[in-house]
Structure formats: structure tokens, C-alpha cells
Amino acid sequence: EIVMTQSPATLSMSPGERATLSCRASQGVGSNLAWYQQKPGQAPRLLMYHASTRATGIPARFSGSGSGTEFTLTISSLQSEDFAVYYCQQYNNWPPWTFGQGTKVEIK
Amino acid sequence: EVHLVESGGVVVQPGGSLRLSCAASGFTFDDYAMHWVRQAPGKGLEWLSVITWDAGSTYYTDSVKGRFTVSRDNSKNSVYLQMNSLRDEDTALYYCAKGAASFIVAAGLDYWGQGTLVTVSS
Numbered sequence: 001e002i003v004m005t006q007s008p009a010t011l012s013m014s015p016g017e018r019a020t021l022s023c024r025a026s027q028g029v030g031s032n033l034a035w036y037q038q039k040p041g042q043a044p045r046l047l048m049y050h051a052s053t054r055a056t057g058i059p060a061r062f063s064g065s066g067s068g069t070e071f072t073l074t075i076s077s078l079q080s081e082d083f084a085v086y087y088c089q090q091y092n093n094w095p096p097w098t099f100g101q102g103t104k105v106e107i108k
Numbered sequence: 109e110v111h112l113v114e115s116g117g118v119v120v121q122p123g124g125s126l127r128l129s130c131a132a133s134g135f136t137f138d139d140y141a142m143h144w145v146r147q148a149p150g151k152g153l154e155w156l157s158v159i160t161w162d163a164g165s166t167y168y169t170d171s172v173k174g175r176f177t178v179s180r181d182n183s184k185n186s187v188y189l190q191m192n193s194l195r196d197e198d199t200a201l202y203y204c205a206k207g208a209a210s211f212i213v214a215a216g217l218d219y220w221g222q223g224t225l226v227t228v229s230s
Contacts, residue, residue, distance in 0.1 A: 043203055045220070055218060091214050091216060
């Protein structure tokens with residue numbers, strides 16, 4: 001089973017700042033990686049797939065990069081609605097599809 | 109517009125059984141794999157199971173293999189999760205989610221329901 005490790009666990013940021021979230025896979029997953037955003041009381045929402053492709057309706061301030069074992073989600077300028085928990089997920093070696101433990105982006 | 113609506117979550121005793129349902133609309137249901145994912149209170153996401161578009165293949169995570177069974181009825185645009193031998197640690201919000209690519213299993217999950225809460229407690 002591929003283990004996905006996200007860092008940091010919590011990111012304390014101010015609106016307007018640039019946020020960088022990391023996700024590492026225990027073995028290579030190619031570009032078969034997705035990012036999700038989850039706000040309190042809501043279901044997860046797909047942000048990115050194939051590591052760097054924005055899902056439908058996702059603003060351009062979200063970008064993804066990486067391949068193999070190292071991935072990054074960048075939010076170029078944090079808006080109030082971006083404070084949430086973010087999960088990465090690999091879908092290269094399955095089953096299982098595996099999620100990281102999440103990074104919480106909180107208001108500083 | 110894609111909609112996924114889960115139902116069936118209740119309080120059940122350890123060792124009990126439960127069947128969750130997920131009703132889908134807004135897309136060609138029988139073109140897509142469907143997944144179940146759960147989230148224990150205050151915890152992260154745990155993928156549980158997937159069923160291919162034609163129900164030809166199913167896959168499970170080890171913690172539920174042999175206890176949970178996924179199925180679908182394409183005539184009803186619905187997917188199900190039969191849960192047997194429930195344990196305290198199965199307490200969670202259960203989501204169904206749609207595979208992001210038609211006729212491809214290896215994809216992300218592009219639409220999620222709002223979840224149904226299963227509580228296993230005596």
C-alpha cells in the first residue's frame with residue numbers, strides 16, 4: 001500500500017499570502033495524484049487531478065505540480081474561502097486509493 | 109448538475125449489519141466507477157471500496173474486506189454498501205463519490221455526496 005504523507009499538518013497564514021502544501025508518496029505514483037479541499041461540515045471537493053490539472057470551476061490561484069513521489073499544491077493568494085483542510089490522494093497503485101492525513105490551512 | 113445523495117446511516121450495535129444507498133443523478137451513471145469513502149469524527153478520509161461502471165469488478169481496502177460488499181443497480185442509478193460485522197471503529201460519515209473519468213478506474217473522485225452517518229455503539 002502506498003502511504004501518502006502531507007506536510008505541514010497545519011499552516012497558519014494571512015489572507016493574501018501564498019500557501020505551499022506538500023505531499024509525498026512512499027513510492028512513485030507518476031502523475032496520478034489528486035488534491036481535495038474540505039471545509040467544516042462539507043464534503044470534499046476535487047481541486048486538482050493528474051497532479052496539475054484544475055478541476056472544473058477551480059480558480060486559477062490554485063496550482064499543482066510534481067510527479068513521482070513529491071507533489072505541491074500552491075494557493076497563490078489566499079482568499080477567506082480557502083481556509084480549509086486539504087488532502088492529497090494517489091490513484092496510481094490500487095487498491096487502495098490512499099489519502100494523505102491532510103493539511104489544515106488556518107487563519108493566522 | 110451532478111447530485112449524489114447517500115442514505116441509510118443509523119445507530120447500530122457492534123456485530124450488526126447495515127446497507128447504505130447512494131442515489132445519483134445528472135450524469136450517465138453506467139459510464140462511471142463509483143466509490144465509497146468514510147471519515148471518522150475529527151479524522152481524515154479513508155477510501156473503502158470501488159465498483160466499476162458495469163459492476164464487473166469490485167475492490168476494497170483491507171480493513172473492510174470480507175465484511176463490506178459494494179453493488180450497484182444501473183437501472184436505478186444507485187450504488188450500495190452492505191456492511192456486516194460492524195465494529196466500533198466503523199463509526200464514521202460515509203460518502204459515495206463518482207470516479208472522474210468514464211470507463212477508467214484509475215482516476216480521482218470528482219463529485220461527492222454529503223454523506224450519511226453510521227454510528228456503531230451498544
